Amino acid sequence: MDSGRPADGFRQPAKVRTRGSTHSLGHPSHLFEDTSGNMEVPPSGPGYEGSAASFGLARPGILSDPMMSNLAMAYGSSLASQGKSIVGQNIDRFIPVSRLKYYFAVDTIYVGKKLGLLVFPYMHQNWEVRYQQDTPVAPRVEVNAPDLYIPAMAFITYLLVAGFALGTQSRFSPEVLGVQASSALIWLVIEVLAILLSLYLVTVNTDLTTIDLVAFAGYKYVGMITGVVAGLIFGRTGYYVALGWCCISIVVFMIRTLRLKILSEAAAEGVLVRGTRNQLRMYLTMAIAAVQPFFMYWLTFHLVR
Structure with a gap:
């Protein structure tokens, strides 16, 4: 038996050839050889645009062309102008911007006269609003x-005064x-909606708009501010005196103002219809005016201690 050869069941494993040659194995440093230089650089030229794009080297975009950029800018400007015109045409359906400009056409003289009329309306005689070409004149030239x-x-200002009053009592947050x-805002909305519903039920044909009702209902905040400020300076007695005066003033102001608005269409009706509806309209006017002091007291009594 030849001892130099292994037995049949114990053959030595065959040597596996590797990619590296003997020369590579003999030089270990070649195992970490940098092969990045072997990558092929994509050719360039007129006929190789597709290959350049496949390697992420796309050609410049269309917008880099000055003519195309100008066309895109012109198209965008036309779209913006069309959108602006569409919004301008449809926004008046929901927010009467042109009407709101009229209600803010005031100046310092008007504001001073109007505040004096709200606090002391007893000596004022003419309560009619002047018209010019079937449209009422601007508030800055018509105090009514x-x-x-x-x-x-x-x-x-009412919110600022309320915050100050709560702060003096260590109740502000x-x-x-x-x-x-x-x-305050919810009560204002409820009041305006109730007036609109009442006008609808009484079938009053009037030129009063919703914005007019918001304006008339918002005038009571002037008296509320006066009452709270008087309460902060003179205590509860000053609050009740000032608020009482302002409540009477706002009632007189509302009756004399709304009476012309609500009864404006009575002359065009018959005698019998005019008599019955006039009573309902007068009651409605007095009810709108009489509810103002309750709102004024309800929204201010807890601010003065």
Whole structure:
């Protein structure tokens, strides 16, 4: 038995050839040889655009052409102008911007006269609104015209005064002031909706608009501010005196103003219809005016301690 050869069941495994040659194995440093230089560089030229694009080297975009950029800018400008015109035509359906400009056409002289009329309306004689070419004149030249500037500023000032009053009593917090603002706004909306419903039920043909009602309902914030400020300076007695005076003033102001608005169509009706509807309209006018002091007291009594 030849001892130099292995047995049949114990053959030595065959040597596996590797890709590296003997020369590579003999030089271990070649195992880490940098082969990045062997990558083929894509050819360039007029006929190789597709190959360049496949390697991520796309040619410049269309917008790099000055002519195409100008066309795109012109098209975008035309789209923007068309969109602006469409919005301008449809926004008046929901927000009467042209009408709102009328209600904010005020100046300092008008604001001073209107505030004096709200606080002391007893000596004022002429309550009619002047018209020019079937449209009422702007508030800045007609003190009897309704506006939204004074109600808006009075609402904001009322919140500031309320926050100051709560702060002097160590009861101020953003949440409390938010509740105060929400409550005042909700009561204003409820009041306007109730007046609109009442006018519909009584079948009153009047030129009063919803914005007019918001303006008239917002005038009571002037008296509310006066009452709270008087309460902060003179205490509860000053609050009741000032608020009582302002409540009487706003009732007189509302009756004399709304009487002309609500009864404006009575002359065109028959005698019998005019008599019955006049009573309903007068009751409605007095009810709208009489509810103002309740809102004024409800929204201010807790601010003065």
